[in-house]
Amino acid sequence: MRNPMQTMATCFEQVALFFPGGDPKSQESFKRRAAYLDSRNYSREVLADTLKEYHKRLGANSETLQMIEELREKETLAVITGQQxxxxxxxxxxxxxxxxxxQLAKxxxxxxxxxxxxxFWIAGEDHDWLEIRETYFLNSDGKPFSCLLPGDGGGESVGHxxxxxxxxIEAQLLELPESEFRVSVLKKCRQxxxxxxxxTEWFALTLQWLLQKWGLIFFDPMLPGxxxxxxxxxxxxxxxxxxxxxxxTERTKKWVELGFDPQIQPTGGEVNLFLGLPERRAILYEDQSFHLRGEKEPWDLDKLNDLLIQAPERFSPNVVTRPVVQEFLFPTLAYVPGPGELNYWAQLGGVFSALGFVMPILFPRLSAVVLTPSWQKYLNKQSLTIEDVYGGLEVRRERCVREQDTLDIDERFxxxxEQIKKGYAELKPLEEIHVNVRDWLIRNEEKVNFQLEYxxxxxxxxxRKRCGDQLKILQQLEDGLTPQRSRQERVLNPLSFVSRYGLSFVDQVSEIPIRDFSEHQICL
Structure with a gap:
């Protein structure tokens, strides 16, 4: 299957239909988008008032509160991203x-x-517990270890x-390596x-602390306002x-025809909204009536609209309609997706049009791999590249072990x-003694060969134990760069590095050029 992120970065014209906001590499796209947004109206005062009240509760600094005040102005635009x-x-x-x-907003x-x-739109309405219940850190030996939330979520939204x-939580973080920042970081996390x-608030407070210099606004869609x-x-x-x-359905079909793997599989009956009563259920339309998934009781449109007037907090969008709700609420200049998000946003251009909107510019998030001094040293010592590690180091392990084999182990065995085979061949005449001797010899030879393989x-x-130092180096590279057999950025928690290097780690992230869509290296 084709890579949407790579295609967008190198051959935008091939996928322009699916990203009507325009090419993120072109400043003309941003100018056109800004002009389009100037023609639309937004409830800026209510937005700003609700955000201001929420951020005061979060203890936001003056930079963030000033950003919120700017939202009241008609010329103010927004760059948005989101995550669970x-x-x-x-x-x-x-x-x-x-x-x-x-950085894009700046x-x-x-x-x-x-x-x-x-x-930053926090997806607090999501109830996918498995997506958020676990995160990974590195211990003093460079081994990944997990931190888990207790329970199973009970089917409720994350925001509840x-x-x-x-x-x-702290009991699970005792494996964090000792450093000059460890105690202060854990103390701050406790606070x-x-x-x-x-x-949702825990997430916002933690990310706000890490990014306190830059005035990032947090949006919690579950707030009543x-x-x-x-x-x-x-x-x-x-x-x-x-x-x-x-x-x-129509846009997904065209996406597939171009050779891409769709993230969203359209199904019949989806209304693309959830209703919480209190458990969050998808609203479906089948047999000329609405109903909730897993229930047979019919609803008509008037009943749903009455409930929407009385209790709008019970309604929430799904993956198809959340971007459109965002477009309705905010003057969205651009949205910053990850690779998976970019894939499903490509399916949504027609949805935006059907509801009277134009999709914003999609600007891919930066991608990076963190390299500690020891990992940099190991890569150089082993003459390895990061791509080598991504491809797996099994071949390199085997080569290391065999290069240290000065006794020709395989040849000797x-x-x-061959000597054993020859010896059993010399015993073949004994088969004349009894009809069972042949079977005895065959079974005995099989047992000997089995023991020899053992x-x-x-x-x-x-x-391999004699080659332990080299194998340990290779294992540490895999644990650090591809923990859980996945890319580092998809597994390791930022606090793995903040607890060792302090907030200067975040400063280094801020220096990465966002317009180079290749993977960057953060050398500590």
Whole structure:
């Protein structure tokens, strides 16, 4: 299957239909988008008031509050990204998304000559517990270890989940290496954990602390003020659900025809909204009536609209309609997606059109790999590249072990096996003694060969121990750069490095050029 991120970066014209916001590499795209947004209206005062109240509760600094005040102005635009509320920010790519958003907003503020603010949409309405319940750190030996949230989430949205007691979290972080920053970082994490009222707030407080210099605005869609603002959009989605579904299906078909693997599989009956009563259920339209997934009771459109007026907080968008709700609420100059998001956004251009909008510019988040001094040294010592590590080091391990084999282990065992075979051949005349002798000889030879293979395995095991230092280096590279057999940025928590190097690590992330869409190296 084709890579959407790579195609967008190198051959945008091939996928221009799917990204109507325009080529993110072209400043003309941003100028056109800004002009389009100037023709639309937004509830800026209510947005700013609700955001200001929320951020005062978070203890936001003056930089962030000033960004929120700027949202009141008609010329202010926004660069937005989003993510689920992972433990202590979740994986590194969360930080990379946020920093790309901050830097792009800063760049466009200068280039367009008007206020552009960075916003992080926290997907607190999501109830996919498995996506957020675990995060990974590195211990003093460079081995990954996990930190888990207790329980199973109970089917509730993340924003309704209580924060666990800090002692339960800290007990899992005892393996963090000793450093000059470890104690202060854990102390700060305790403070933020005890301050937070739910997992969404815990996430916001932690990321706000890491990015305190840059004035990032956080958006929690579960706040009542925002639910009332979004209600007209939910009403429109209910009314236009057939058009939305058809637009999604049509654009998905074209995406597949170009050789891409769609992230969203359109299914019949989807209205693309959830209703919480209190458990979050998808609203479906089948047999000429609405109903909730898993229930048979029919709903009509009037009943849903009445409930929407009375309790808009019970409604929430799914992956198809969340971007459109974002477009309705904010003057979105650009959205910063990861690779998976970029793939499913490509399916949504028709959905935006069906609901009367134009998709924003999609600007891919930065991608990076962190290299500690020891990992840099190991790569140089072994004459390896990062791509070598990504490809797997099994061949290199085997080569290291065999290069240290000065006794020709395999050849000696092969020679011995041939001698055994010859010896059993010399016993073949004994088959005349009894009809069973032939079977005895065959079975005995098989047992001897089995034991010989076992012995050979033990000898190679001992040989690998003799090569322990080199194999340990290779293992540490894999643990650090491809933990859990995945890219580092998708697994390791930023605090793995903040606890060792302090907030200067975040400063280094801020220096990465966002317009180079290749993977960057953060050398510590």
């Amino acid at each position: 509320a992972g433990i202590l920010t979740g994986p590194l790519y969360t930080l990379y998304k946020a920093m790309t958003t901050i 760049e466009q503020r200068k280039r367009l000559g008007r206020p552009v603010v960075p916003i 989940q209580k924060v666990p007691a800090w002692d339960r 933020l954990t005890e301050q937070a009222e739910n997992l 925002f639910k009332h603002l979004a209600a007209p959009m939910y009403e429109q989605i209910l009314k236009m659900h057939v058009d939305v579904r058809e637009a999604l 092969q020679h011995f096996r 012995l050979k395995g033990k000898v190679w095991q001992a040989q």
